[in-house]
Amino acid sequence: MHISLKSVSVVFNSKIPVDALKEITINIEKGQWINILGPSGSGKTTFLNVIGGMDKPTNGKVEINGQDLTSFSDNQIQDYRRNKIGYIFQDYRLFEQYTVLENVLMPQLPYKKYDEIKKEALFLLDSLQMNDRIHSLPGELSGGEKQRAAIARALLSQPEILLCDEPTGNLDEDNREKILSLLKQLNDRGITILLVTHDLEIVKWGTRTFYLRSGNLKEKIGNG
Ligand SMILES: Nc1ncnc2c1ncn2[C@@H]1O[C@H](COP(=O)(O)OP(=O)(O)OP(=O)(O)O)[C@@H](O)[C@H]1O
Numbered sequence: 001m002h003i004s005l006k007s008v009s010v011v012f013n014s015k016i017p018v019d020a021l022k023e024i025t026i027n028i029e030k031g032q033w034i035n036i037l038g039p040s041g042s043g044k045t046t047f048l049n050v051i052g053g054m055d056k057p058t059n060g061k062v063e064i065n066g067q068d069l070t071s072f073s074d075n076q077i078q079d080y081r082r083n084k085i086g087y088i089f090q091d092y093r094l095f096e097q098y099t100v101l102e103n104v105l106m107p108q109l110p111y112k113k114y115d116e117i118k119k120e121a122l123f124l125l126d127s128l129q130m131n132d133r134i135h136s137l138p139g140e141l142s143g144g145e146k147q148r149a150a151i152a153r154a155l156l157s158q159p160e161i162l163l164c165d166e167p168t169g170n171l172d173e174d175n176r177e178k179i180l181s182l183l184k185q186l187n188d189r190g191i192t193i194l195l196v197t198h199d200l201e202i203v204k205w206g207t208r209t210f211y212l213r214s215g216n217l218k219e220k221i222g223n224g
Pocket residue numbers: 012013014018019020038039040041042043044045046047
């Protein structure tokens with residue numbers, strides 16, 4: 001999917017209004033891997049949220065394949081989020097009382113036939129080397145395994161865009177590399193990846209890197 005932000009600003013009207021994003025313009029082609037680097041509070045999560053339809057721009061447009069997300073009804077936004085977007089987080093956000101398989105199935109259960117998605121979930125978990133962990137609870141898993149379960153959950157809807165919020169933030173070096181290689185494989189298959197991080201090392205992965213500072217986006221050119 002082609003993603004285009006045109007002069008997107010987000011202001012949060014808290015006691016003191018916060019300019020989280022300031023007139024951001026960016027074009028992202030299908031299949032690109034975009035890294036967004038920036039310090040805490042610079043607007044990284046908000047950037048992912050406007051593309052995922054969770055935050056609405058105060059000004060400007062977000063176009064997905066030429067369609068203006070800001071003009072979507074609530075139902076259209078829900079469909080878009082459910083079918084096109086996968087989200088993974090630093091803290092995995094797995095339900096502790098449910099097994100890996102149940103966690104993977106849960107978001108799609110209200111919409112799809114159980115047998116169909118179970119087959120797909122088992123296939124995904126197998127491809128992520130999680131076949132011997134499907135009945136484990138999240139508390140019994142390593143960080144890398146938790147993130148792989150979260151990735152399987154994000155992939156079950158066959159999303160076209162994967163939004164990754166510090167996906168390696170809680171992982172050791174070995175698991176970090178494994179998760180990044182996994183994202184690379186998905187990206188090679190055409191999934192567009194938007195990844196936000198504090199981690200400068202991630203720059204070597206991906207197509208383009210941008211910096212967010214106080215809501216301003218700037219592309220990193222070259223290796224400097
Ligand atoms: N719902 C909200 N209401 C008010 N202010 C908010 C809200 N969400 C975010 N902010 C503010 O907007 C700014 C950008 O926040 P955002 O979470 O996008 O930053 P970030 O770069 O992802 O930070 P971190 O790396 O710490 O997660 C911050 O100043 C934050 O306090």
